[in-house]
Amino acid sequence: MAAEGALTTSGYIIHHLTNLTFGKLPEGFVRYDGSVVGEGGTWTIAHGNEASTMGFWALNLDTMLFSVGLGLFFIWLFHKAAVKATSGVPGSLQNFVETIIEFVDENVKSSFHSRNELVAPLALTIFVWVWLMNLMDLVPIDWVPYLATQLGVPYLKIVPTTDVNATMGMALSVFALIIYYSLAVKGPKEFIAELTLQPLGKYMVPANLFLEGVNLLAKPVSLGLRLFGNMYAGEMIFILIALLPFWIQWVLSVPWAIFHILIITLQAFIFMVLTIVYMSMAHESH
């Protein structure tokens, strides 16, 4: 634990919920330790709630580090299996990878009926990557942050999916693909027609646009916030359990962790399935 209010309950919780943010503090800003930022501002790591002052152009280093690291682990592992993939008797790694790929492929085939080389790998990436990021939730909550604090890193959130930036970054990417394929497959005319001419008929264009617009915009928001909300809440419960005396924590943390094995898989699966469904809707006229 670090920084101000270190030993109080709320301080502990806030510390666990703060990202390691790197950004620019404006000139004249009074920092957490009372020092004042000099002329021209300064690029630094945020302490306390300084991150909110840094505005949009700041980076959550911990989220980026863990998400990219886990993503690299994912493609390294799967690429290793793919390079040695044989149609003969598969090894255990290939078997494992094939099981996941067939699972994803089955889901894609059941709900996506157009031809698109991107959708299945997209679904696979989402499923495995999100699952790995969620999995970080099962690492005992104090281990890594404590270690980081000993090494002089003030904050460290190791579950990227409890950072709304991570989940919304993915959700908005999917949204961009929805828009792109809607335009590319259906053509702008039909896409606009779908947005304006239904469900109330062609004389109610503004109402239609409002309804369909909400419908469209709700897709990335629900996609990103559902994952974020679930993981954030799960993390929160772990933090609260960690506030109990150490000898009783296991009574709650063990069942919650076991339950979380289901949650992290389910959330990764939901994110994947919804992406497939959205992509399918972008390809098919309805």
Add this chain to the structure above:
Amino acid sequence: MNINATIIGQAIAFAFFVWFCMKYVWPPVTNALKERQKKIAEGLDAADRASRDLELAKEKATQALREGKEQAAAIIEQANKRANQIVDEAKEQAITEGSRLKEAAQAEIEQEKNRAKEALRAEVAALAIAGAEKILDKEVDSKASAELVAKLAAEL
């Protein structure tokens, strides 16, 4: 919890991972899967064919066996028949030969009997002449008496 540039970084990382997965992970694995599926299908086909072939071969074998047995039975029967025939022929031959031998023997016996009779007759005639000579104690015209004796002998 602030929205910041992390959202962009995350999107970039996401795009990279998806691209990499699409290019280097998905195709080789799914190709291997497809190929294996094909191999398995072919293997099952081959197994089906083989079992059909086996069935056929079994059928052929039993048929050949049956034919062989039939042939063997026919041959044995023929052989038996031939043997019986040979035995019969031999019997017949033996019987004819036997009767022929018997006839020949009988003829010889007859001949011998006649010859003996003849000899006996001559001897009896001579004996009778000698007896008569002795009785008459005189030389009888042997020529006339010989005729007489022959007549006698024939009547004997």
